[in-house]
Amino acid sequence: MKVFKFGGASVSSVERILNLGHIMKHWDNEEIVVIVSAMGKTTNALEKVVEAFVTNKKEEALQFFTQIKQQHLSTAKYVLVTHYLACEKQLKDFFTEVEWLLHDKPVRDYDYYYDQIVCVGELLSSTIISAYLNEIGIKNTWLDVRDIIRTDDDFRDADIDWDFTKQRVESIIKPALEENNIVLMQGFIGATDENESTTLGREGSDYTAAVFANMLDAENVTIWKDVESVMNADPKQFTDSISIAN
Ligand code: ASP
Ligand code: MG
Secondary structure, three states: OEEEEEOHHHHOOHHHHHHHHHHHHOOOOOOEEEEEOOOOOHHHHHHHHHHHHHOOOHHHHHHHHHHHHHHHHHHHHHHOOOOHHHHHHHHHHHHHHHHHHHHOOOOOOHHHHHHHHHOHHHHHHHHHHHHHHHHOOOOEEEOOHHHOOEEOOOOOOOOEOHHHHHHHHHHHHHHHHHHHOEEEEEOOEEEOOOOOEEEOOOOOHHHHHHHHHHHOOOOEEEEEOOOOOOEOOOOOOOOOOOEOOO
């Protein structure tokens, strides 16, 4: 089996999501664990929600969150037809979870709220992508990775409980792979034994992909990137970098 990871830029727009579908079609008969990040700059946008909430600017927090909601709903609407309503329902359940929290007064520390709010980015993106793959005939199982990756409660920098997580990989992921070939989950997030959400550190999705590759003894991990081709240097740093011919 293989592990694929699609980062924020690779799922940042309708066009990118269609492209992801295109890629996945090539591996229709293989067992693949797909890990996705939050769409585009969603994590940064969610950080602004947290900031407003913990500084008692509830209205501002709700307003920021509304923008995130709309952006995800409109992306879902673009890529889905028959699966739209079911997807919308799932997205709305996640929205409600965050909004409930935003209606409370902050009584715990920043890092705790950070993880409860920011984790939704990956949950939303993976929900849309799973529905889209099903829509185009790529059957897959969406799993909430918080049921699998168990961590301590060091919020924003949580450490994985390896034994517990490994058991969940055996009892949940392996049977799911046998049933459907493709299992789709979120990078970057986990949960404590009290079901509080945790995050593994910014840009943690690559780490999640590596953890599953290790536990499932994968042949390889592919980190899909949103670039035209392999180049001879980083084009962001060297304006004269060129593509290397295949
Ligand atoms: N969405 C998270 C971040 O932006 C995790 C990741 O992309 O790897 O940091
Ligand atoms: Mg990223």
